[in-house]
Each structure stands twice: as structure tokens, then as C-alpha cells.
Amino acid sequence: MDRVVANEFAKMRHLRIAPVAIVMVAAVTGLVMFSAITSPDFADPAARSWELLLGGMSLAVPMVSPIMLAVLASRQVDIEHEGGGWLLSQTSGITPGGLCRVKLVAVGAVVTVATVLQSVLVIGAGLLLGVTAAVPAGLWLGHTASVLATNLVVLALHVLLSARIDNQLAGLGIGVLGSMVAVFASGLPPWLAHVSPWGYYALVAAAGYRDGDLVALTPSYASVAGLGVVGAALFLLVTGSFDRREI
Amino acid sequence: MGAVRAEFLKVKRSLSWAVVVLLPVAMVLSGAAGTLASGERPEDGWHTMWLRSVVFHGLFPLAIGIGILASLVWRAEHRGGNWNALMSGPTPSWRIVTAKAVVVAVLAAATQVVLLVAVIVIGSLVFGLPGMPPGEYFLISILIVLACVPVAVLQSGLSMIMRSFAAPIAVAFAGAGVSVVLLLAELDAAVFVLPYALIGRATQLGTGTFADTGPVTAGDVASIVIAAVTLAVLLTTATVSILDRRDTRT
Numbered sequence: 117m118d119r120v121v122a123n124e125f126a127k128m129r130h131l132r133i134a135p136v137a138i139v140m141v142a143a144v145t146g147l148v149m150f151s152a153i154t155s156p157d158f159a160d161p162a163a164r165s166w167e168l169l170l171g172g173m174s175l176a177v178p179m180v181s182p183i184m185l186a187v188l189a190s191r192q193v194d195i196e197h198e199g200g201g202w203l204l205s206q207t208s209g210i211t212p213g214g215l216c217r218v219k220l221v222a223v224g225a226v227v228t229v230a231t232v233l234q235s236v237l238v239i240g241a242g243l244l245l246g247v248t249a250a251v252p253a254g255l256w257l258g259h260t261a262s263v264l265a266t267n268l269v270v271l272a273l274h275v276l277l278s279a280r281i282d283n284q285l286a287g288l289g290i291g292v293l294g295s296m297v298a299v300f301a302s303g304l305p306p307w308l309a310h311v312s313p314w315g316y317y318a319l320v321a322a323a324g325y326r327d328g329d330l331v332a333l334t335p336s337y338a339s340v341a342g343l344g345v346v347g348a349a350l351f352l353l354v355t356g357s358f359d360r361r362e363i
Numbered sequence: 364m365g366a367v368r369a370e371f372l373k374v375k376r377s378l379s380w381a382v383v384v385l386l387p388v389a390m391v392l393s394g395a396a397g398t399l400a401s402g403e404r405p406e407d408g409w410h411t412m413w414l415r416s417v418v419f420h421g422l423f424p425l426a427i428g429i430g431i432l433a434s435l436v437w438r439a440e441h442r443g444g445n446w447n448a449l450m451s452g453p454t455p456s457w458r459i460v461t462a463k464a465v466v467v468a469v470l471a472a473a474t475q476v477v478l479l480v481a482v483i484v485i486g487s488l489v490f491g492l493p494g495m496p497p498g499e500y501f502l503i504s505i506l507i508v509l510a511c512v513p514v515a516v517l518q519s520g521l522s523m524i525m526r527s528f529a530a531p532i533a534v535a536f537a538g539a540g541v542s543v544v545l546l547l548a549e550l551d552a553a554v555f556v557l558p559y560a561l562i563g564r565a566t567q568l569g570t571g572t573f574a575d576t577g578p579v580t581a582g583d584v585a586s587i588v589i590a591a592v593t594l595a596v597l598l599t600t601a602t603v604s605i606l607d608r609r610d611t612r613t
Contacts, residue, residue: 284528
């Protein structure tokens with residue numbers, strides 16, 4: 117198993133997975149910084165708050181993550197279609213479903229590093245910009261963990277889409293639609309946001325505007341935990357069905 | 364014309380219609396969903412509708428949509444032995460490049476038409492907005508179509524160079540992101556350098572949001588037209604010279 121995962125990392129070098137992940141981190145961090153600096157609240161150094169940055173995160177993550185996750189999954193999976201990799205793996209003892217699980221582990225590790233990194237970078241930026249209040253570590257940790265869980269479920273969905281549908285248009289198109297759902301989900305009633313995995317980006321927001329004021333919010337931990345369990349179960353079920361398909 | 368016709372035949376049975384129809388309709392619907400969920404009508408009528416669909420569309424989904432279309436148009440050439448057939452065929456590089464770019468630009472224009480129709484249909488049927496959107500929005504739509512041309516040429520070139528379907532789309536997303544920042548920083552000259560900034564600027568025209576001041580001036584229109592034509596010509600020339608230096612692949 118370890119060697120199969122290592123093999124996926126070896127494939128990543130030529131697929132330029134690292135630059136794509138860096139674009140994702142840079143886009144999120146850049147958008148947060150930009151939205152913070154251009155905000156009228158930011159002009160007064162005493163009023164600079166963590167809520168401002170958390171609010172920026174809750175806007176930037178849903179905008180950037182769905183598309184970049186679709187790109188990452190598509191890159192890593194499409195080569196198997198291009199090079200007859202499914203058959204090659206199967207003859208060397210790794211079933212198509214197993215290969216998908218390995219790909220999720222490998223790309224998931226990259227996404228985990230990227231998600232944690234973007235949070236740490238934004239905290240660092242906040243400290244540099246002179247936010248005087250203490251870092252709300254618990255909330256930040258909870259938000260990062262919730263975003264990570266959502267990211268991994270969306271990534272798993274895209275691994276399955278890219279593997280099942282040869283034409284990568286499907287996965288990427290759904291990624292674009294997902295980013296729209298994610299961005300506009302904050303305006304939807306909560307039950308509607310629970311329907312698709314992208315809606316959870318709005319449910320895990322750690323700060324937002326309520327009646328015109330920027331306030332800290334508690335991410336819906338229970339909802340994300342539910343998403344994680346359902347996502348994992350469905351992923352195992354679908355990859356299991358891949359194993360029984362003829363290629 | 365033969366090359367263009369051949370390219371249209373190639374996309375005929377692809378899933379390009381999904382991007383052309385679904386993307387703009389989903390855009391308008393998701394923009395309207397928030398307003399609909401709160402049970403209100405858009406505060407500022409057609410203006411709010413436009414802001415939530417067309418302007419948001421121009422921030423990054425439009426660039427990505429064009430990227431997907433370009434990848435789709437070039438996908439066939441990167442499969443099987445088609446690249447070598449393309450390289451050894453009698454069609455000159457400039458005709459291949461322009462034919463591909465024309466197809467992408469026409470599909471992008473169709474996307475814009477669908478978007479406009481979706482705004483009108485959802486605005487009048489769902490929200491009961493009176494009459495039609497202000498006439499200037501129709502003029503702006505034409506400018507957006509024009510602004511899409513250099514992006515179509517650029518994305519077509521990227522999809523020609525990169526065999527991957529997703530990589531050029533990641534480039535489009537990054538380019539759109541950089542453009543949003545440049546336009547927010549009021550660096551309007553970016554439209555002459557970055558095609559993505561050009562579609563961003565064109566979609567914001569007349570709305571007073573982001574880089575726009577509100578009224579549509581002759582200067583704004585002229586700069587968009589000049590930038591679109593110049594960038595399209597420059598990028599086409601560059602793409603042709605790149606394809607000229609490409610060889611068969613074994």
C-alpha cells in the first residue's frame with residue numbers, strides 16, 4: 117500500500133500538482149488579504165479584528181477551493197485514461213477502486229497541507245498587519261478542520277467523477293457549478309445548503325455579516341461531521357463498485 | 364472556411380452545449396436563489412439582477428468557461444494519433460489556429476446570449492420586473508462578446524500547448540484572480556495586457572462596481588474595443604508561430 121501511494125506522489129511531479137496546490141493557497145491568502153485591506157474597517161488600526169480575516173476566509177475558500185480541487189483530481193486521474201493506467205494497475209494487482217482510494221490518500225495529503233498552510237499564512241498576515249487581539253485559536257482550528265473535511269469530501273467526489281467519466285469536462289464543469297453553489301450558499305436557507313457538499317463551505321463560515329455587522333460565527337460542526345461520515349461511506353461504496361466492473 | 368467548418372463538426376457531438384447553456388443558466392439561477400430564498404424582489408430591479416449574474420460571471424466563471432471550451436476543442440487533437448495527423452496534414456498552422464479560436468469565440472458569444480436571455484426570462488417571470496433591461500446592457504453584451512475573443516485565442520493556444528484538459532483551466536482561474544485584484548487596484552491599463560482583465564472590465568461596465576465608475580463613457584468603450592482587437596491579433600500571431608515550431612509526437 118505504501119509503495120502504491122509513493123507511486124502516486126511520483127506521478128505528481130510531472131502533473132505539476134504542487135504548482136496547482138500553490139495557486140490554491142496563494143489565491144485564498146491573496147483574496148483574504150485583499151478583502152481585509154480594502155475593507156473600511158481596516159483603516160482604523162484599533163478596529164482591525166480577526167473577524168475581518170475569518171470573514172475573508174469564509175468568502176475566499178468557497179470561491180477558490182471547488183475549482184482547484186476539481187483541477188487537482190482531474191490531473192491525477194486523467195493520466196490513467198490517457199495511458200491505459202487502469203488496466204496496467206489491475207494486472208499488477210491494484211483494482212480500479214483501489215487506485216481511486218490511493219489517489220484520494222495521496223492528493224488528500226497535498227490538500228491537507230494546502231488547507232493548513234493557507235490558515236497559518238492568514239494568521240501570520242494578521243499578526244504582521246497588527247491585529248492586536250489574541251488569536252481566537254479554538255475557532256480558527258475548528259474552522260480549518262471543518263474546511264479540510266469539506267475539501268476532502270469534494271475532492272473524493274471529483275476523484276470519482278474524473279475516474280467514471282472519461283471526458284474531464286464533466287468534472288471541471290461540476291467544479292465550476294460547485295463554486296457558484298458555494299459562493300451563493302451563504303444566502304440560502306440552511307437546509308438547502310446541506311443538500312450539496314459545496315453548501316457546507318457556507319455552513320462552516322467562522323465569521324459573517326449579521327444585520328450589517330461583522331460577527332464571529334460557530335461553524336456547524338455537527339453538519340460537517342455528518343458530511344464526512346456520509347462522504348466516506350459513499351466513497352467506499354462507489355470505489356467498491358468500481359472493483360467489480362469490467363474494464 | 365473549410366477548417367472552421369471541420370472544427371464545428373468536431374464540437375457538434377461534444378458536450379460543449381453543456382457549458383454554453385448550463386453555465387450561464389446556473390449562474391443566473393444561483394444569483395437569484397438568495398433573493399428568492401428571502402422572498403423579496405431584487406432591490407434595484409434589473410440592475411441587481413445584472414450585478415449578481417453578469418458581473419459575477421465576469422469575475423472568474425466566464426474565463427473558466429472559455430477555458431473549458433478551448434480544452435474541449437483541442438481535446439480531440441491530443442488523443443490517439445490525431446496530433447500527428449494534424450502535424451502531417453496540408454492545413455497551414457494559421458488556419459488551424461484561427462479555426463479553433465473562431466469556434467471557441469463563437470461558443471463564448473453563444474454563452475453570453477444565453478446569459479442575457481436567462482437574465483431577462485428569470486427577471487420577468489420569477490421576479491416580475493417591468494419591461495426589459497435598460498438598453499445599454501444590450502450594448503455592453505456586445506462588448507463582452509468582443510472582449511471574449513482574445514481570451515478565446517489565449518485559452519485555445521494554452522490548450523494547444525498543454526495536453527492536459529485541466530491545466531489551461533487552472534491558468535484561466537489564476538489569470539482571472541490576478542485580473543480582479545488589478546482592476547480593484549484601479550489599474551485599468553491591465554486590460555491592454557491581460558485578456559482576463561478585459562472580460563472583467565467589460566462585464567463591469569456601467570455598473571459602478573469594482574473598477575467601474577458608473578456611466579459608460581466613449582473612452583471606456585474605445586479602450587475595450589482597441590484592447591480586444593490588438594490582443595486578439597498579437598495572441599493569434601504568437602500561437603501560430605508556436606504551432607509552426609511544433610513537430611509530430613512519437
